[in-house]
Amino acid sequence: MSQNVISNAVCTVCGCSCDHLEVTIDEEKIVKVKNACAMSSGKMLGYMNERITQPLMKKGNTLKPTTYDRAIEATAKTITKSSSPLFYGWSLTSNEAIEIGVDLAEETGGFFDNTTSTCHGPTILGVHEIGESSCTLGEIRHRADLVIYWGANPVHAHPLHMSRYTVMSKGRFRKSRADRKLIVIDVRKTDTAKLADVFIQLKPNSDYELMVALRAAVRGDEIEQEIVAGVPIDKIEELAEMLINCEFGALFFGLGLTMSAGKSKNIEAALSLVAELNSKTKFVIMPMRGHFNVTGANNVTTWLTGYPYAVDFTQGFPRYNPGETSAVDLLARGECDSALIVASDPISNFPYQAAKHLTSVPLITIDPHITPTTMCSNIILPSAHVGIETTGSTYRMDGVVLETRKLVDPPKGVKTDVEILSALLKRVKFLSR
């Protein structure tokens, strides 16, 4: 049999962008994946499950097969007619596709938002106010002797993070797990917490208080309260000592921080803490980005518009204010009269009220798979998987860009996001002339 092994393939699941996968292909099918985590092999071996292989359009109450041309024409007509179209998703596709997406939103005068707004949007809002002290993951691998995961559970969400980049990795100046301290701060004892040297369990929704107390302790200020966030002050002061006395510390945080009470302010507090720590030692901070190219979606949108997500083009220039121009808010206020979803499943992921509005407007979805969102859509444009069936560049969570590979052909007749979106943009430009 003609088995073909491709080495050093880039994984397209989470923000770790592991690029050491060894993929075995047999007759245009992936049959084996080495070096991958459970999520990665799940995707690599399961990418053919529940695929949509033909464009579908709603006629009456049923979805009927159609051609790309017809589906794109109908989509173009819908979004050019709209007063307030929403373009959402973008974190599971390539930079090249995102770039066309931004132009599409600009051309039609719509809202361009990516999944950042419901994962690390608050992180970006925090950065606007405070800035961030960060680095690439390799710096942490080489130098960090103290690593904190706060409200993040890499064992489940980023399975190879610790072995490739942090406590379990081998760096130039830190050779092994023994050279590093792992601190986990969470509301529950997660599987990551079980590996920690120090685990601090705090009360739900009190990350902010703990962060503030920790910063005060780092500064050496007196704290009047005896217990903060369910943690005794002694323990907080002990932790502060550890942070000050490390040579190179890294704070990773997850959605536990961005989603719980305080949201962007939790991040402001974390960024301020890390900035403060830099007057005593070297410290960096990094969000644990979820989708494989959400960082790319932010970057592409930023270089084209100045803003990383939630961009409003309705008046012909980029405007930005998450809370107003972000997808969930727009939908909750009912301020959107059509939606194009690319590689995302907002019907599953958005709060009910916002999802409900999506199903009351013309909904068009570009996605490889059947999802609750495609099930509620009026038009479905099936697409190829980036990093499996087509190439495209993608950003690791620390901003390192990688070119993903094409490993196999997409299902017969299925187009790529780039092909679909550029055909759509061309059509839209023609119609708005």
Added chain:
Amino acid sequence: MKKLQVTLLSGRSLSQGREKEQGKLSKSYFQSVACCEINGEDIKEIGLDYGENVRISTKYGSVVIKAIAPKQTLERGIVFIPYGIWATQISGSETDGTGMPSYKGISSTLESAKKEKVLTVNQLIKKSFRRKITKKR
């Protein structure tokens, strides 16, 4: 019937991450996502056993899912639902001016729903979003 006040967390779990790649209509996805991790004491208090169904309600909505034993340690008073369409039925769209809805740390009530069924993706969409869907392929 006994109702219990709890704090709801939703989040990623390894199995959710893995099974979503199997397809969102798949049985394994349903099993790994339409569930709620509850502390052993808490579940006793509402008179349920693991494997039975529980109703979780917040001010945003209410959903029935299967109660399961925590896969990671879970304190009393906290319940965990993996990300997915079941969790979002009861999460709020208020973003406090940040664009980020409230997915974690929502106060909610827990009660037994022994007799009720957990809706599948199809059923849930029919119930919640009304637009009719049809089988494809």
Added chain:
Amino acid sequence: MPKYTLRLKKKIQNPLHLDKISPDGFIDKKINSINDIETWEGNKKVKLKSIFNIKKDLRYKTEEVIIEILGNMANARRIGYQMTKGKITIKGEGGMYLGESMKGGQIIVEGNTGSWLGSEMIGGTITVSGNVGDGIGAASRGTTKGMIGGKIIVNGNSGSDVGAWMQSGTIRICGNSKMFPGLHMKGGTIYIGGNCQGRIGAQMISGKIIISGNIQANPLPSFSFDNISSKARIEKDSIDGPFYVYTGDNNENGKGRIFINVESNSQLKWYEKFLES
């Protein structure tokens, strides 16, 4: 000066940009040119008359232009942007960024308003009878200049981040407030008549925050207990306490003061031990 009445014609679902509705913009204008003021409904440029029935009432003999808006303006943005004088009355919801960068005059809302009411406001007065959203009197993203002056009075409840980056002026919320009143505050006064979900004065540098209701927990750990004060002052008014007074935010080397009502906050009684020592 005349009074203009703008009655909303239809239910608007798309974002509406109404920054041109302000007494300054209407002054000396004929009704036709006001009808023809261009604005944005979603991505479509429309004239004001397509949204409102506009009437000009010359019988009013006030010194300044009065604009009365009738209808639910929840989807509107920036009514009264940069206004310097005159009066806007809204009977219905007030929308977002109402009175943004307002310099003078008066806005009265008989209803609720959305977020960022009076953001980056410089002067004038805004009164809201209902509830308001988040970021009242706040700064826009990335800047460090919130409300610089003027007065905002809200009879209902408010969202979070009241007076973020505020430098001067007064905000009074008669009802309850969510978290983070006075975030990054640099000056001015915030009063909350009802309860507050906490995190008062986070990262504040200066200014004063008074809470008459309950704050659920302790103040932030970066605040120091100062004393108990029998009264607190907002402008010329004196509010009866007694109040626990805290200073901070120490993490920012801040000298702000927060006043928290003693009676509504029995959970803070333990601080009184610092008084005895």
Added chain:
Amino acid sequence: MEKEISILNAFVFDPLNNIEGEKLDVHIRNGKIVESVGRKARKINASGKTMMPGGVDIHSHIAGSKVNAGRLLRPEDHRKDVEIKTKHTHSGVGYSIPSTRTTGYRYAKMGYTTVFEPATPPLKTRHTHEELDSTPIIDKGCFPLLGNNWFIMEYLRDGRLDECAAFVAWMMKATKGYGIKIVDPGGVEVWGWGKFIKRLDDPIPNFDVTPREIVRGLCKVNKILNLPHIIHVHTNNLGSPGNYRTTIETMDAVRDLADGKRPIIHITHVQFTGFSGSSWLNLGSGAPEIADYVNDHNHVSVDLGQVIFGDTTTMTADGPFQYFLHQLSGNKWVNLDVEAETGSGIVPFQYKRTNYVNAIQWGIGLELALLVKDPWRVFMTTDHPNGGPFTSYPKVIAWLMSKKAREKMISRINRTARRKLDLPNIDREYTLGEIATITRAAPAKSLTLMNKGHLGLGADADIAIYDLDPSKVDLENKPFTIRKAFKETLYTIKNGKIVSKQGQIAGNSYGNTFYTESQVSKNLEADLIKDIQSRFKDYYTIELENYPITDNFLRNPAKINCEAEV
């Protein structure tokens, strides 16, 4: 669009061809300057106008991870300056860190047609190219940051100069880079630990090599590889009082390597490293000393990094300096270290006329430009956006050309600074020819872009026509006229096409991205690859195979081949 254009009767300033204000006709065919064109050629009557080659900016941070991090940091910067979408152009935002499209449009409007991004972390250069590809109209290129690279420091420590050269050649190919950039040699590696180095001869911990050895080593490598540009150096101690000595020491460190033909070291944004004094309180201008050195030694060129009063965003690969600036200003701060290679930092900053330090900085830049006698070795930059946005170039031109303009500003700056600076006593005023030299001819020459920066036969038809009549306007007394003229061309022509007319952008076209390939001997290359392979996995978190940028990644690549001597 027309394939042939004739521009008639312009006052031409083309220093590389020794043309200074002569009335000439210039003809264009297929994007090149030619002897003559057919009768049907489009004619542009440029009588009474000034014509120059398209501007060449040798140092402007327009693309890459730190520029984008700066954009992300500052929504407030964008809000005050937006570009609305038109039929022919994209929307965008402007001010100190414009979006990519706006960057291209605004350069073109000013008559600039080639711009180099001077600091790209090799590991993140794919990002830089993605942004450069998204920047319309202008030609561009980028300089990979190599002054803190682990491989390079180790090769130099071990005295393996040939391997070092082969590595740099590999790096240029892998990143599609143009020239060697050195930022705070060794200092950024030390910043990886949150620490600083001060002196040229301080060894770098763990690497046992000194900043001096890095600069000298890479200077030699540059010669070995025959790269088109010379080493482009941001010295140690940037932004600290007394650092002009470090600047002179750095220049002098390679003096013996000079061959007399052309400069061998370029010191960039020398304003920021031209401070005399021992503290902020007695800060002074080190410009006279630096200018003296430059005037006496032709192995050196410099660019200004002129400060413009107002709000801007500072961003450099010099992480330690940016942290220092954050501490000094209290403004928000971004730091982005890059494994085994470099770092960067970003801090918003406002230069104030009335601030003593800022006023001195403003003076240093201008003093340098006026005291360095040879305009071929001093290029005009603001180190965009560090000293100020590139859109302020017309202001700088006016200051250089008109003492009156300088006096006007001097009368408004901090009084103590006014007394401290030599600037009020300098009478020199740049001629239009000299302006053409420092803004296009000299940078093009320094980059060895043979077809840029001049209007000789065969040159690329990159042309700027300004609404300025040197025969009528009494330039030194009309600074405002100068500013107005250089703000917006009458015509900007790029590759023979009109891309901007009176500030109206004609549409979206995309220029070339220049990169260099220097071929070392096959044996050396093979040995090098083996050596890289042996250590790459230990140094980087990505696979060696995924490191090089693939050939079809760039939109319009333009390769420049050079012959290596090893």
